[in-house]
Amino acid sequence: MTTLLVTHPAGLDHLTPSGHPERPDRLRAIDQALEDERFQSLARELAPTTTDETIALCHPPDYIAEIRAASPASGLVRLDADTAMSPGTLEAVLRAIGGATMAADEVMAGRVENAFCAMRPPGHHAETARPMGFCFFNTAAIVARHVQKRHGVERVAIVDFDVHHGNGTQEIFWSDPTVMYCSTHEMPLYPGSGAPSERGAHNNIVNAPLRAGDGGDKFRIAFETVILPRAGAFRPDFLVISAGFDAHMRDPLANLNLVEADFAWATRKLMEIADASASGRIVSVLEGGYDLQGLARSAAAHVTALMHG
Numbered sequence: 001m002t003t004l005l006v007t008h009p010a011g012l013d014h015l016t017p018s019g020h021p022e023r024p025d026r027l028r029a030i031d032q033a034l035e036d037e038r039f040q041s042l043a044r045e046l047a048p049t050t051t052d053e054t055i056a057l058c059h060p061p062d063y064i065a066e067i068r069a070a071s072p073a074s075g076l077v078r079l080d081a082d083t084a085m086s087p088g089t090l091e092a093v094l095r096a097i098g099g100a101t102m103a104a105d106e107v108m109a110g111r112v113e114n115a116f117c118a119m120r121p122p123g124h125h126a127e128t129a130r131p132m133g134f135c136f137f138n139t140a141a142i143v144a145r146h147v148q149k150r151h152g153v154e155r156v157a158i159v160d161f162d163v164h165h166g167n168g169t170q171e172i173f174w175s176d177p178t179v180m181y182c183s184t185h186e187m188p189l190y191p192g193s194g195a196p197s198e199r200g201a202h203n204n205i206v207n208a209p210l211r212a213g214d215g216g217d218k219f220r221i222a223f224e225t226v227i228l229p230r231a232g233a234f235r236p237d238f239l240v241i242s243a244g245f246d247a248h249m250r251d252p253l254a255n256l257n258l259v260e261a262d263f264a265w266a267t268r269k270l271m272e273i274a275d276a277s278a279s280g281r282i283v284s285v286l287e288g289g290y291d292l293q294g295l296a297r298s299a300a301a302h303v304t305a306l307m308h309g
C-alpha cells in the first residue's frame, strides 16, 4: 500500500517576524529531504483549499470570521505574542486544513494506506475560539471531526508527540468521548497544560509529560506504559498523528533529547495500533520542529516508517 505526501507551495507564503522559529525554511528542509530517491514510491498531492463549513467542524463561525478579517493586505499583524499573520497566511492555513482532510478522504477511500501532510502553520495550540502558539485553526482536530461527520467513523485517536502540549486539541475534545487525545510533551514548558491529572470529561484525555533532559528511553517508556496501552484499548477506527519534531535533541525551543530513530519507532508503534482496529488508517499532520536538520531528518524517518512499517 501507498503512503501519500501532501504539500503546497502556499505553505511557504505564511511569513513570520524576522528570527521567528516557525519559518518557511522548515518546509523547504522537509521537501528537500523527501526528494531523495528512497521516497520515489510516495504518492504526492498538492493540498487543496478548504471551506468555512469544514473549519466549522471545530471552530465557531464568528471566530472563523475574526481570523479572516485579521488577514492583512501587507505587513504583519500579531494575534498574540508569538502568532502573526502575513498576507499569505490565510491561504497557507486553508490549504493546511484542505490538504489534511483530502488526505483523510484518500485514506478512507482506500486509495492510500496513510498520509503525511507537510504543511504549515501548525495547529495543535489553536483552541475552539483562540489562536495561540503559532496556530490559528486546529488541523488535527478538524481531521478527526471530518472523518466522523463525512465518513461515518466512530472513534478517532489523536496522538501528539510534539514537545509542546496540544492544549487546543485537548480543549476541543475535553467533553467528547468519541475522540481520545494522547500526548507526550516536555513539562514544565509552553503552554503549561498537560498534567496527567488532566483526563477529560470521559477519561478520554491521556497526558504523559516528560522532563527537560529526558531522551528516547524515557519517551519510549511513556509510550509503552501510557500512550500505547490507552490508545490501543480505545480501539480507534482512525488515527491522527500530531507530528511535531521539536522533541529532537537539536531543537532550540525545548530540552528533550529524541533522535530520528525515536520518531520512527513511535510511528511504527502507532501503525500497529492503527492496524489492529483501524485498517491501518493514519493521517499525520506536521506540527512543530524548529531545527532544520533535526526536523528534516526526523520527518524523513517518520515518513519512511509510514511507508514501510
Ligand SMILES: [Zn+2]
Binding pocket: 162, 163, 164, 244, 246, 287, 288, 289
Ligand atoms: Zn511544538
